[in-house]
Amino acid sequence: MIQAKAQPLLEYINRFVTLTHEEETIVLSSVKYRKYLKGQYIVQQGDVCKYSSFILSGCTKTFYVDDKGQEHIIMFAIEDWWTSDIGSFITQSSADYNVQCLEETETIQFSYYGQEELLKKVPKLERLFRMMLERAFVASQKRIVRNFSLTAKEQYLHFKEQYPEIEQRIPQYMIASYLGITKEFLSKIKSELASE
């Protein structure tokens, strides 16, 4: 039953490493399919992040609530992306972030121990995760650089250009939070851009 659902995951994996049919079977036997409703949490700040989730459909936001009660969106994730609180997942300690579904969201999930077992059986996947993390780390560093070197307007234009699909699907006030600005200021930026 999971075979049918998990096709996009296998395709994703095969972009990095080539799996035999047997290895694909092992992968599928160590993951679970799970569907969340809009508004549900995949991870909650304070809990241990038990799963690393590959998104089949839908959309999530990862956010942090600071001491002053302010919400800061760290990332969005859509089809073919992964989401989790990696820090919590790899150490199995309590999560710093929340991952919440912004739409009905279908996932394929790797549990921490399931993934460890899987890596023993198919060590080739270490390479997959290594490569995924390289990309994630590079993207994260670039975001830091943009924060320091671009104005809010430039960052917004970059976001629109880099993630047009996400920009369409998500309320503006969440994009403002992702960019680290207020919704009022984003609104001002948009009206400036409109009159240019």
Add this chain to the structure above:
Amino acid sequence: MIQAKAQPLLEYINRFVTLTHEEETIVLSSVKYRKYLKGQYIVQQGDVCKYSSFILSGCTKTFYVDDKGQEHIIMFAIEDWWTSDIGSFITQSSADYNVQCLEETETIQFSYYGQEELLKKVPKLERLFRMMLERAFVASQKRIVRNFSLTAKEQYLHFKEQYPEIEQRIPQYMIASYLGITKEFLSKIKSELASE
């Protein structure tokens, strides 16, 4: 000859994966020792980053020069840390960042092709790199969150607490650049802290 120098690298690796004596020999045969003088560049913006460098002694800064000619420090690295422009290294395309030595710096270097070969011979090291990247990515995400949720003063205090050794060794204006503030404002923060 490299055996004597490379001891800290082997110790570092063994914190993540256990290598046989044979595997250690393979590792050593695929790396090079190189010493840089203060001021020399390990990587230059625009060049292809040929090496991933493990630091035996010394200190480096990784920085980006933006369109307006402004320098933004992305990271420092000292003994037992790795440095490179990963984005450039993994794709062997031109680097976005510079890595410059702030002191005389001794390194052990993995070339791109050397590392690929090494990973074929000792696939166990995929796990090492995967784990290193997990940590690097988590740290990078946390830095983004701090940028968004802390004031400049709070970020400076966090830096001092997290990297006391680095804070001692490096001019204040570079710390200001790392924190994304001006040296004048850091100076003000310090005088406020002093009079508290």
Add this chain to the structure above:
DNA sequence: AAATAATGTTAAACTAGATTAACTTTTATT
């Protein structure tokens, strides 16, 4: 020991973006 370069400080004027608050538009619920 002087001279120069590098680093750090202080303070006044300025600006990007935050805050507050009132209002409009869109979307979902009954």
Add this chain to the structure above:
DNA sequence: AATAAAAGTTAATCTAGTTTAACATTATTT
């Protein structure tokens, strides 16, 4: 269709951090 809730806008006031510029201190070189 009416109501409520969620999302977005506008504008005035405010503030954290920047800019500019002059000066002070500490290293480095001759």
